Amino acid sequence: MWTYTEERQGINKAKGCYGSVIGKINKSSFLFSVDWWDYRIKKRLSTIQFYISIKLYKKFKKEIDLLFRELILLVDGIYGYITDKGAQARQHVVGTLETRIPGVFWCNYFGKLYVDFFTEEKVLSYNWLSTEKLSNVGIITYLSDEPYGDIVLNENLENSAKEHLGSDSFGDVKDEKDDIFYRQIKNVPKID
Incomplete structure (x- = not known):
């Protein structure tokens, strides 16, 4: 269209x-x-x-991870993530990156805008399973080995990472209203 x-x-x-x-x-x-x-x-x-699907992800895990990385670099992405739908739904609140950060997930990409906002030191100082700095100054972080399983059942890792980075930047499902026009306004960087 x-x-x-x-x-x-x-x-x-x-x-x-x-x-x-x-x-x-x-x-x-x-x-x-x-x-x-x-x-x-x-x-x-x-x-x-x-x-x-999880089945397809398990079959093509390396290819999907490579697609994620190459796409970020190709379009000079500012933010991205890979997650299971349950973990995404658990953190989802209405809005865009201009009003809130969607959450912390199994795999997170913080582009230069967010690395500067949080500071590289703060992003890298969390106890991620692994991190990688990309050539465009962005950072990819992983909370656990897989995007399914324990990380979907337990939100402790997500909450701990949000608290470390600054929970006032992330949408909060406890503050969500039954109003389709309501937007949570959080502490986020200005997108130019």
């Missing part, structure tokens, strides 16, 4: 373009979604999401 639209901001009109691609392969339990924005007066975040 491609859509040309106008966004009103005050008395000015911003003409821009929105694009989206959704794909699914039934036999392999693979779904992807890409959304991008191009507005002249306001930057918008573009997203890429992959939904992969």
Whole structure:
């Protein structure tokens, strides 16, 4: 889908373009979604999401990890993660990176914006299972060996990492309201 639209901001009109691609392969339990924005007066975040079954993940673990890393570098990503749907649902609150960080997951990518925001020292000083600095100054962190199993059943590692980085930056499901227009505003870096 491609859509040309106008966004009103005050008395000015911003003409821009929105694009989206959704794909699914039934036999392999693979779904992807890409959304991008191009507005002249306001930057918008573009997203890429992959939904992969545990069975497929187990079969192609190395390839999926490589895809994640190469995609981050290709698009100069600012934030990303790999997680099980249960861990994602447990931490999800309405909003975008402009209002809150979605959570801490099995695998986390903090781009330069977030490394500068939290400080590299703070990100690397947590007791992650492993960390890796990428060539674009971003850092990938892992909480455990696998994105399924114990990490899905127990949120202690997620909560401990959020507390270390600063829990005031992450959405809090306990503060969520039954109002579709409510957005938690947390301590997050400004996205230019």
